[in-house]
Amino acid sequence: MAGVGLRDRQVRDSWLADGTHERFGVLANAWKETLRDAMADIAACREAAKVGVKRAIRRHTADQSEQKRLYTLLKADRWVEDRYLSRLMRTHWRRGKNRTHNQIVVRSDQHHTMIDSRGRLWLAVPGLVRRQLVKIPLNTTVAPTGTLRLILRGGRVEIHYQIDAVDMKTSARPCGARVVGVDKGYTEALTDSDGNHHGARLGALLTVESDRLKERNRRRAKLRSIANNTTNRAKADRIRRNNLGTVKRDRQAARHQAQVRTEIFTAVHRVVDTAATVVAEDLTTTFAGRGSRGRNVNRRLAGWTKGVTAEALKNVSERRGSALVHVNAAYTSQACHRCGSLGRRSGDRLHCTQCGVVWQADVNAAINVLHRHRDPDITLHTPHRRVKQIMQERADRHRTRLPVPDSSRRPAAESETSTMLNSEQ
Structure with a gap:
């Protein structure tokens, strides 16, 4: 803990004073820049850990003075002085691998x-x-x-x-003039509140790559087992040299990542073409799943590139002058956007038992995200249990104003909206 808050210049001067630098065997510029790079990585990981610690502090206490005290210690890197903060930092500050x-x-x-x-x-x-x-x-x-x-x-x-983002060609493209909500998905990169799907090739790219990796890793595991168990040393060396290398594997992985990034960034650009404000769900908070999935589904969802989508939304919005607003993501994909009651989701459909309507799930979620913008009751940091309570209260009030559901007497405009959203699947 004594090294918390140290700067690269302090470490550099210490190494120069005690002669540690003489053991490196490289030029001074090389090891100094490497030291600065490594210290910057450590600082970035530490600051990322503080985000989770701040959430834990808000859950731990509602006392404003106590929160302020803990936040002050955390910001000044004096969290080692408090046992509670030290325990939180040890939990959230995951030590990464050095890549120098x-x-x-x-x-x-x-x-x-x-x-x-x-x-x-x-x-x-x-x-x-x-x-x-x-x-x-x-x-x-x-x-x-x-x-x-x-x-x-x-x-x-x-x-x-x-390179300077101002010099990029995409920075000269203007943004739209509307407020648009978007839902991040697996099959498509984004679905907006107007019912448009963007990045439709993303799901196919991820599924094909996931299945290919499953088959390739199965064959590699078999060859690795043969190489480890055979008594023929020459055969084992040939297998490791010719069949268990990483050059081709890394090249294929880089090509796949480039394709995914291109698909996602293109989708975000299409959204920003029409939006002066993009409202997106905040997915930094994880929620427990409601049921077990098959191994194939879990493997494919594990490759979900929500981090790349978040990066694309942030970068493209900044470059093109569009505002990005994050909202609370709790129950946006499970609630009916019209009455607010929780429905049953099956694949890309959401069945609302109260309205008797089947919505396209991603479009419905995007509309809910848009409704969360400037919601006076549900803020970004509202706990998901409280969000569910607020939604149930609203659904009850909405239910008392509705007549008895009768699909034969549904208004024409309502029927047209239902047909439009169902046709988006």
């Missing part, structure tokens, strides 16, 4: 590019020997600028660098 073993950070003044006689672009970075540069051929005509991150993956060098 295959990458290095190069400052903007430590690299330069050149073009050879054949028109190819090369990047020159400092090597491990002083005054000797390592030249890397690039498969692009755009020279990287600023601070670079070089990652050695699968026998190739990846060069990562930042």
Whole structure:
């Protein structure tokens, strides 16, 4: 705990003073940038853990003065002084793996590019020997600028660098002028409150990749078992060398991730084309499931890319000038948007027993998300039990104003709305 709040400069000066840096065997710029990178990762993980700790504090006590005291200690990184906060941080601060073993950070003044006689672009970075540069051929005509991150993956060098979002072509696209609610899903990336589905290929991409990985991992496990149990050492070495490698696997995974990101970002752009304000559900709070699913369903849902969808909503909204508003996600996919009562969901349909209507589930959830915008009773941090109580009270009040349900006397406008939402499935 004594290292909490340390900065990279303090660690660097300590290593320089006691001679620790002499054991690294690399140039000073290399290990200093690696140290700064590792310390930044630690700080990011620590700040992410504080989000969960703040939620736990709100659940722990309703005393405003006690909450303020705990928040102050947490913000100042003095949580080690309080036993309760220390216990929470140990629970939420998950220690990650250090990823500096295959990458290095190069400052903007430590690299330069050149073009050879054949028109190819090369990047020159400092090597491990002083005054000797390592030249890397690039498969692009755009020279990287600023601070670079070089990652050695699968026998190739990846060069990562930042660009200004203002310079991106998508930043010049204007946003719409309406308020639109969206529901994040598996089959489609997004469904808006107007009944439009965006990113319809997402479910197929995830399902095909999940089933392919299941079959491939089954075959790899069989080969690994043969290699571990055989007495023929040459055969075991051939299997590990030719059949259990990771280069092709990592390349396929990167290609799949790129396809998924493209599908999700394209879907978000289509939503922002019509929306000045995008209302989305906050999925950082998890809820217990209501029943067990099959192994295949659990495996496919485990690959659900809600994190990529959240990232796309945030980035695209910021670049194009649209506002992103998060609302409480409790029961948005289970309640009827018209009467507020909880229905029965079956696949992509929601059966409302009170209204007697079958809604398209994703469209119904998007409308509920839109209704949560500026809801005076259900805020972002309202506990889900309280949300359910509020919804039941509203449904009871709505039920007392309704006549006895009779499908033969349903109003024409109501019937048309039901038909429209049912046709969206």
